[in-house]
Amino acid sequence: MVLKEIKNIFHKELDEGYRKEEVDSFFYLLIEHYLGLERFVLALQPNLVVSKGEEQALFAALSQLRLHRPIQYIIGNAHFMDMDFKVDKDVLIPRPETEELVRWMVFELSAKPHGISILDIGTGSGCIAISLAKNLPEAKVFALDISEKAIAVAKQNAVDNDATVEFMHYDILNLDALATKFDVIVSNPPYVREQEKRTMHKNVTEYEPELALFVPNGNPLKYYEAIARFASKNLKKNGSLYLEINQYLAKETERLLRKHNFSEIVLRKDMFGNNRMMKGFDLNGVVY
Ligand SMILES: C[S@@+](CC[C@H](N)C(=O)[O-])C[C@H]1O[C@@H](n2cnc3c(N)ncnc32)[C@H](O)[C@@H]1O
DSSP states (O other): OBHHHHHHHHHHHHTTTSOHHHHHHHHHHHHHHHHOOOTHHHHHOTTOBOOHHHHHHHHHHHHHHHTTOOHHHHHTEEEETTEEEEOOTTSOOOOHHHHHHHHHHHHHHTTOSSOOEEEEESOTTSHHHHHHHHHOTTSEEEEEESOHHHHHHHHHHHHHTTOOEEEEEOOGGGOOOOSSOEEEEEEOOOOEEGGGGGGSOHHHHTTSOHHHHEEOTTOTTHHHHHHHHHHHHHEEEEEEEEEEOOGGGHHHHHHHHHHTTOEEEEEEEOTTSOEEEEEEEETTOBOO
16 A cells, blocks of 8 residues: 555544544654654655555554554654653653743753752653753752652663663652752642543543542642652752642642742743643752
8 A cells, every 4th residue: 555545544534533633643653653754755755655564553553543542652652852752551641741841940950050969759751850861961860750660661761861860669648758858859740630530531541540640639739748748858958849730729739839838939831821830949948
């Protein structure tokens, strides 16, 4: 079969469930992944003949897309901060909003004159920690997660991206103090309330790890409470805490940070105009 015909079949099968541009973008990602072809090849050689094996791989991916399996899990890869990250069912797919958080941090922390220590809580694929290590080469970066499977993926991503990060296996809900104290703590913890689940797309609720996403309706800030408590004990004086937050709970998150003596709190919107990031300083942190 020729490339153009296969693309037409993709549109025929998928246009009902996805936007047309999304289907185009899936197709381009797949021909790049399975055939090693860049998207412009389709424009130049629409009648390029695809081998039987390649055809099978493309149609297998098409069946999974029909079931709304995320394209990143199908190809096992996600782009984040201009890097490639291995992803599988045990880790959240890195989001563009999280990239905005990392860019904000890189912008602010690049100005720090000396090597700083940074801890990423709930590292998942390692996307935040690894991007910080690559973009702030003077920094010493640590990362923790409760999921050993996620840590294994994150470790592989650090190797693949040639980044140095020290990964640790801990439960932030039961962690008091670590031997190292940090200049900066960052986290994108689980924050989606069970009640928000029904507004979410199938590709998230049926495929991404529950452990990475959901919190009980009655206690939606339980991770932020644990992180703020931990940060107030493990940040150095004037250390900063950066968080990705639930857009509907900005006021509550700010109140919680103030309760734990964080000050100079800044709330930032993401590219969609949603309240998505927060920063606070621990002016009373541990003096080193
Ligand atoms: C929203 S995901 C964020 C993943 C990654 N940092 C990112 O931004 O794409 C939250 C992460 O927190 C981890 N996690 C959940 N409960 C935890 C706990 N009690 N202690 C430490 N990590 C936890 C999950 O395994 C998951 O990797």
